[in-house]
Amino acid sequence: MPYWRKCKDFAVKIIIWLFSLAALAFLFWILSDLIIKGLPNITFDYITSEYNEYKGINGIAPMIVTTLWIISVTLIISGVTGVFAAVYLAEYSRPGPIVSVIRFALESLTGIPSIIYGLFGYIFFKSILKLGFSILSASLTLAVMVLPFVIRSTENALRSVNRLYRDGSFALGATKLYTVMNITLPCAAPRIITVMLLTVGRIAGETAAVYFTAGTVYRYPEGIMSSGRTLSVHIYMLAKETGNYDETYAAALVLVIFISLIHFIVNTASRVINAERI
């Protein structure tokens, strides 16, 4: 190979490495900034006490509780309907107009930004169904938002189950429903659980849709119908309305640690799942 071609090849390689390193550096810049400015301010008191600007208490416990409420309710709603829908698409559906319409809807919903979901939840769940600013409104809105992701990933999980198991079950005389409940779903369960975990991460990080449907009240929620402020909305409110960097950085770090933990678990789990298959 002529010398100049080797040089050109090397130059392109260098550019690729440099650009990639730049992206990686930005990630570590954000993470280290969060850790340096946030970690000293995360104390036991901060995590377990209430928030009240007038009394000068600035904990995040109510926000954590609200976030957990919204995560659980959303997960129940989107988990059940999502898995059912995925079972339909993976096991029952035949190519035809109904399936193409469903797939078109799923693809379109994926592209819609969260603020549009927020507007929809604000007018439909909050105003028309009269659920008000509440955990239920927010959870229903978020459930619609994460549904395409849940359905698509669960469908992939179901399709990755070895065909032989299913055929064996049919050969033994089991019906379709029996096979789905006892063979396909249990075999796909580990993957479906990782899908749910990733969904938890998405719900925890969502701000715009929750801001329009759950409100910004910083009390402990009393139930599914009371309004509340999630951790991510809390970060936004602090950033917008107060100048208190320490508090905000601490809240942001708590949220990022929670999400990184989920990603870490999912990564480890999928490595184990993939290793088992081979």
Next chain:
Amino acid sequence: MRRGGQDRLLIKTRNRKWEKVIEILFLLSALISVFSLTAITVYLFAKGFPAIWEIGIMNFIFGMEWNPTADNPSYGIFPMIYASAAGTVGAVFLSVPVGLSAAVLLAAVAPPSLANFLRPCVDLMSGIPSVVYGYFGLTVIVPLISEYLGGPGNSLLAVIVLLSVMILPTIIKISENSLRTVPVEIIQGSYALGAAKMETVLKVMIPAAGSGILSSIVLGIGRAIGETMAVILVCGNAAQIPRSVLDMVRPMTANIALEMSYADPFHESVLFGTGVVLFMFIAAVNIVINVLSGNAAKFKDKPPHYLL
């Protein structure tokens, strides 16, 4: 005990009616997505369009003045459409070279062990909530811009920088996937003809993965237009046409989220109208993606040499 329960289910499920009922339940769950999409479209337009009509479509979209709380209010959102478009275009220009390089690195250049370490980093990058990106932008990037480049710091440039980082994972992941699906025959063919590694990447792999890379960019555009919480914290919120990248801007999403809390009913409908315009942009993006993936499906049946 458990066995007995399963046997009962087996007997029960032999009942044809029961099977059918459950199948319909599954179908209804799948149809929820269709209902949701319809409901979102209908309610958004029902709430937003009358306001647009009253203001006048031209006055609304091309109006330069945004002053909803004045005695003689004006509702023109052109500066915001401009800001959304400028932020998105800028972000794509910054993000595509970096994202494509990272995708090539992961798919073809880096040793597998390094790639296995880097992939979770990309996932984490897409997992960081947008409000955290926004806060980082507000406290770190905005002061840097104001110190070294001048201006208020809250600016179109800050928006572009943040958006480009936020769409990076989308571009990297989808481009890497489509680079990986390039048939190994044409890569080996390229080596057999004496091409070097990077020549193969640039002249064979990237063109062959072209439609996948294009759809990753279009998806990134969709994310950038719709991004709210990061943008709202760094854009400065002035509804004006920026003269330079250092001027303050207000994209459409920021407009909706900022004023919703204190809007009277008509003002609220106007904000939904802004949502309608945003929705149109997203619909256009979706159509482009559908066309691109249609093209990709066409390639699949062609023999590999068609790609060269």
